[in-house]
Amino acid sequence: MATIRRxxxxxxxxxxxxxxEDGAIVGVEPFEQDPxxxxxxxxxxxxxxxxxxILQPMVREGWLRSREGSDRTGRGSDRFVAVSWDEAAALVAGEIRRVGESFxxxxxxGGSYGWTSCGRFHHAPSLLKRMLNLAGxxxxxVDTYSIAAGPVILRHTLGSDDACGGKANTLDTIAEHTETLVVFGALSPRTAxxxxxxxGTHTLEGHLRRLAERGVRVVLVSPLRDDIPDWVGAEWWPIRPNTDAALMIGLxxxxxxxxRHDRDFLERCCSGSDRFLAYLTGTQDGTVKDAAWAAEITGLDRQSIADLAGQMLATRSMITVSWALQRAHHxxxxxxxxxxxxxxxxxIGLPGGGVGYGSLGGVGAPFAMAKSPxxxxxKRPIDSFIPVARITDMLLQPGAxxxxxxxxxxxxxxRMVYWAGGNPYHHHQDLNRLAxxxxxxxxxxxxxxxWTATARRxxxxxxxxxxxxxxxxxxxRRSDFVFAMKQAIAPLGRSRSDFDIFSMIAGELGVGDGFTEGRGEMDWLRVLYEDSRQDAAARLGFEMPDFDAFWEAGHARFPVKxxxxxxxxxxxxxxxxxxxxxxxxIVLGSDLLDRLGYADCxxxxxxxxPYEWLGKAEAPNQFHLVSHQPAGRLxxxxxxxxASRALKRGGREQARLNPADADRLAIADGSTIRLWNERGACLATATHAETVRPGVVVLPTGAWLTPHGNSGLDIAGNPNILTPDIPTSSFGQGCSAHTCLVYVEPYAATAPDAFEAYAEGLAAQAAE
Structure with a gap:
């Protein structure tokens, strides 16, 4: 009888x-310490x-024939030709050398965006950049699609992005000390x-239960009622999307x-308060920013806003802001x-009080104190970068x-793009413009x-x-453990590890020794772990097991705060x-931004x-699109x-909308709908949901882009066929995915199953 390995x-x-068992995966068991x-x-x-x-190295037929002179409109439709690893490595190295020497x-x-693996050694972006740095x-x-505008403004106003990087108040202090918690966006296990x-441990639910036990008043400010578990008992304030700043300013x-503002704190701890106060009082522009002003913009009740302002003063109050809010215009x-x-x-600075920003599981959890592996x-030999969400601008506007x-x-x-471990045809905005x-x-x-949509192109x-x-x-840096990620099965087809691939290409470029430093996979893992272990001992007096003991056990605790x-x-x-x-x-009025004079910051x-919001809606079937992280995949x-398929209906993503909106547009629950605007169109399956604010439609991110025929209609439900590719501002240049109006209508025609259509297209293009 075969033995099952864990x-x-x-x-x-x-x-x-x-x-x-017998080289095949037969099950998965969660980490025993994860609640x-x-x-x-x-x-x-x-x-x-x-x-x-992808089971073997492949080259687009048109490129193989004509190289840099190929018809580049064939990307995504041309057939692929299989090549050996030696030929593939030589081709890639040759292009790096040609472009570097000529241009x-x-x-x-080096466009890698590294969610492909949580491993710190086979980390595709780091290895790609290591190789390219050696090659010239x-x-x-800079920054990420998840969070860019937020860190930029906080680095200027707080001096670092710690407040949105996991080092604001930890949730244990909020659970014990906060008396009024105002959640802008979400505090959801879905994202955490x-x-x-x-x-190692998912702790958000435990802290939320402690808040509920203590009877803390929790106010959820979001167009989605399920952005916090219902058992928390939060009040739902169904705000008009993209108006959260108006509510904060009105409060x-x-x-x-x-x-009743804290003059002492403003004087001791803040600069530029006079600018902010002049804006609030209307001295600057003649408009008083108060509860009535905020109510008109946000669609919320004026008296409720005024009452909340009083309670936040009278109690220990904490404000949390989701990363999603800064993925919008301004x-x-x-x-x-x-x-x-x-x-x-x-x-600010009191237990359970102040402000914090976050969405991920490690944000608000005890954070690592030792050096992360x-x-x-x-060292980078040249200083050249773009803000992460500006790739389309970069490609379309060289020299701008x-x-x-x-x-x-x-x-x-x-002239050359090398993307390792990422899928911009998932996470970038306005995919037709990207195309x-x-x-x-x-x-x-x-x-x-x-074979992602990016790989196919x-x-x-x-x-x-x-x-x-x-x-x-x-x-x-936000983890409570370091984990061994041991190989479970043999590589599929002729696939190779990221380290081995980059080692081959580095060798072709003549920098192989500098890339590997004479180490193989296990040698590197030992070095990276021991570096963290020695740092924990030297700086913190925290003893971690040696590498062999760690590898045998499969995990080791990290020193945390x-x-x-x-x-x-x-x-x-x-x-x-x-x-x-x-x-x-703390900067509340900025001398730098005053000198820069940006109208958008x-x-x-x-x-x-915002560029698009419900205040500008032109028709009753125009909705604000919320594209959030799905519960069943990353x-x-x-x-x-x-887990992902269980949340789809009819082979497509579910688009949730309020039943009143659905009834008005004669959209039956479970029917196929078309979402569209001037940028593109996609299909989804309509789902009636009382948890969605009227005027809002929710379509999760992550469906693999599947255009149907020559129409450009995506039949899988990828929201980024609809989102605008504009920067948050001239200062932050972040992604504005949540600034989006769409039209919604029933779809009467027949469209194929998205999974089947993707498979058929892949088979035609990449037969191996």
Whole structure:
């Protein structure tokens, strides 16, 4: 009888053991110390299915024939030709050398965006950048699609992005000390099940239950009532999307109007308060920002806003802001306005008081104190980057100027794109505009385990193993454990690990020794773990087991900080603990932004009308689209897994809308609908939901883009066929995915099953 092996592993949604019998996965068990494991772990077996996996190196037929002179409109439709690994590595290295020598290394865009694996060694972005740095350099990106505008404004106003990176008040202090909790966006296990780099314990639910036990007043400000579990007993304030900054400012203005703002805190701990106060009182523009003003913009009740302002003053109050709020036009403003409101109240630095920003599982959890394991990317030989969400602009506008954090830079002339472990045809906005831009580079290389929509639009495709086919370690700055990620099954087809692929290409480029440093996979894992272990011992006196003991056990605890109150020392003595801002204090009125004079990011927190919102809706069938993280997968990963499929209907994503809206438009529950605007169109399955605010439609992210015929209609339900590709502002340049109006209508025609259509298209293009 075969013996079942239990193989420890970890993914972005948590730790688990893979049960393997005769080389096949037969089950998955959650990490025994995780109180609330994610259901997504049960989809891991899908990685071992060959249907969507890239099984050998492939080259687009047209590119192989004509190289940089090929017809680039054939990407996505041309057939692929199988090649050997030696030929593939030589082709990629040859293009890196050709572009670098002919146009300069800035013309190579290292576009990797690293959610493919939570492993810290086979981390595709880090390894790609390490190789390209050795080869002469590349253009990279700064910030992330998840959060860009928020960190930019907080780095300016607080001196760091710690408040949105996991080092604001930990949830244990909120659970014990907060008396009024105002949640802007969400506090949901749906998003908290995930963490970049993995996590050991999901703690959000436990802290929310403690809040409920204590009878804390929780106000959920969101167009979706289920953005917090119903058992928390939160009041639902169904705000008009993209107007959260107006509510925050109205609450602050109501407090100032009553003369109850904390003048001492503003004087000691803040700079530029006079600018913000002049805006609130109307001295600046003649409009008083109070509860009545906010009610008109947000669609909420004036008296409720006024009452909440009073209660936030009278009780220990905490404001939490989801990352999603800054993924919108003027996305800097809700993060800055929340900080302004918290400063007006004056409870920043007190246990259970102030403001915090976050969505992921490690945000608010005890955070790691020791150095996280990470493969070094080495020194960058050139300084060339773009804000992460501006890739289409970069490809369409070589040489054009852009601004970022007050600096003016220029887009490079991109001739080559190397994308490893990412899928921009999932996470970028206005995919039809991206498709146009995608024809501009001479060569596109995609390295990935799966035939994503991006891989199908590449010139050279390199098959990487999934994390379950190699050894790695997981652990990050917001993790309570470091985990062994042991190989569970043999590599599928001719796929190779990211490290082996980059080692081959580095060898072709003559920098192989510098890339590997003479180490193999297990040697590197030992070095990375021991680096973290020695740091924990030297700086913190925390003893972790040696590598061999860790590898045998499958996990080790990381030293963490709990019961943390953000800015407590600064509040006590602002001079002794000055912030690295322009004033050394919290910036509520910015001298830098005043000098820059950006209309879309003024010198103080402000309500600025978005590019698209319900205040501009032109027809009764026009809706605000909310595209949030699905519960059954992470982004587009494991879209065909059981947890993801269980949340689809009729082979498509569910689009949730209020029953009153559905009845008005004669949209039956379970029927197919078309969502469209001037940018594109997609299909989804309508689901009636009382938990959705009228005028809002909810379509999760992550469906694999599946155009139908020549119409451009996506039949899978990818919301980014609809979202605008505009920056949050001239200062932050973040993604604005949540700024989107769409029309919704019944779809009477017949469309094929999205899964079947994707498989048929892939078979025609990439027969192996």
């Amino acid at each position: 193989v420890p592993h970890c993914s972005h949604w948590g730790a688990y053991s893979i049960l393997v 609330a494991p994610s259901s997504i772990i049960q989809s891991v077996k899908e990685w071992s299915a060959p249907e969507r996996r 300069g290394p800035a013309s190579i865009f 350099g590349y253009t990279g990106h 099940q995930n963490e970049a780099g993995g996590l 602050a203005g109501e407090i100032v109007k009553a003369g 996305g800097e403003q809700p993060f800055w306005a929340a900080l302004g409101l918290a400063a007006i109240i004056g409870q 990470a493969v070094p990317q080495l 100027a852009f601004t970022y954090q007050g600096e003016t830079r220029h887009y490079p002339d991109t 146009e831009a995608w024809t501009r580079p001479e060569t596109i290389v995609v390295q990935d385990p799966n 590449a010139d050279i495709v390199l098959p990487a193993t999934s994390s379950i086919e190699r050894n790695d370690i997981a652990g990050n 709990d019961n943390h109150t953000y800015l407590a020392a600064f509040r006590e003595d602002p001079a002794a603990h000055a912030l690295p801002t322009e004033s050394g204090r 003024p010198a103080h927190p402000a309500w600025l009308e 982004h587009s990963q494991l879209e065909t897994g059981p």
